[in-house]
Amino acid sequence: MRLFDTHAHYDSGAFNGDRLELLASMPGQEVELILNPGCDLETSRTAVELAKRFPFVYAAVGVHPSDCGAWEDDWADQLRELAQCPKVKAIGEIGLDYYWKENPPREWQQTVFRRQMELAQSLNLPVIIHDREAHQDCLSIVREYPGVRGVYHCYSGSLEDAKILVKLGWMLSFTGVITYKNARKALEVIEWLPMDRIMIETDSPYLTPEPFRGKRNDSAKVRYVAETIARVKGMEPEEAALLTLENGKRFFNIEEEREQ
Ligand code: NI
Numbered sequence: 001m002r003l004f005d006t007h008a009h010y011d012s013g014a015f016n017g018d019r020l021e022l023l024a025s026m027p028g029q030e031v032e033l034i035l036n037p038g039c040d041l042e043t044s045r046t047a048v049e050l051a052k053r054f055p056f057v058y059a060a061v062g063v064h065p066s067d068c069g070a071w072e073d074d075w076a077d078q079l080r081e082l083a084q085c086p087k088v089k090a091i092g093e094i095g096l097d098y099y100w101k102e103n104p105p106r107e108w109q110q111t112v113f114r115r116q117m118e119l120a121q122s123l124n125l126p127v128i129i130h131d132r133e134a135h136q137d138c139l140s141i142v143r144e145y146p147g148v149r150g151v152y153h154c155y156s157g158s159l160e161d162a163k164i165l166v167k168l169g170w171m172l173s174f175t176g177v178i179t180y181k182n183a184r185k186a187l188e189v190i191e192w193l194p195m196d197r198i199m200i201e202t203d204s205p206y207l208t209p210e211p212f213r214g215k216r217n218d219s220a221k222v223r224y225v226a227e228t229i230a231r232v233k234g235m236e237p238e239e240a241a242l243l244t245l246e247n248g249k250r251f252f253n254i255e256e257e258r259e260q
Pocket residue numbers: 007009093203
């Protein structure tokens with residue numbers, strides 16, 4: 001299998017004991033590419049450092065809605081500076097999270113989200129969207145920036161919204177959550193979704209797929225996401241892995257660089 005884990009947080013403290021060894025083991029576990037998004041300035045910096053260290057690791061830089069409380073306008077300049085590294089392939093993860101009560105106020109999240117959509121537009125980079133229980137507001141901000149393309153990571157919206165996003169030229173990405181028993185809604189979305197709009201991810205160290213749910217996640221487990229998609233689409237797991245790998249390379253503009 002040839003796998004691309006398009007969303008994993010190796011900057012997380014959960015990997016402090018074995019980060020570099022674990023990453024180094026990934027090509028031997030059929031993981032060809034990994035993209036590590038940032039959630040604040042510090043983790044964005046770490047993501048870039050890891051991308052510089054490992055040829056198969058790429059980075060995104062951005063401020064997560066849960067971490068946007070202290071946002072200052074110069075943060076956009078700092079993200080822009082980090083994005084000068086050619087291994088930074090997106091702005092993310094950014095978006096809205098109305099789930100956690102202790103998150104910054106909704107209006108502030110929207111302001112920071114817009115600032116980063118503007119940054120992506122000016123850098124001509126795609127965005128990685130985190131949308132938790134904020135589907136309507138998230139989609140309306142996405143529509144304010146028709147020049148920006150992106151991916152909804154760990155897609156949890158409706159089939160109706162998925163159809164709108166596909167029409168807008170966006171991608172949807174799926175995690176180990178689709179291996180859980182209550183995943184019916186996401187599976188219906190996948191069943192309808194054109195194969196060229198699907199990417200796969202682990203969101204490591206979180207969202208570990210069955211049969212390892214509850215343990216720490218890592219990129220090698222993205223194969224269970226590929227297997228679930230293959231089952232829904234009626235194809236071989238190898239084919240689902242390869243198609244989603246190609247989608248990810250195209251979306252993040254990775255192929256060109258590797259051919260140079
Ligand atoms: Ni994430």
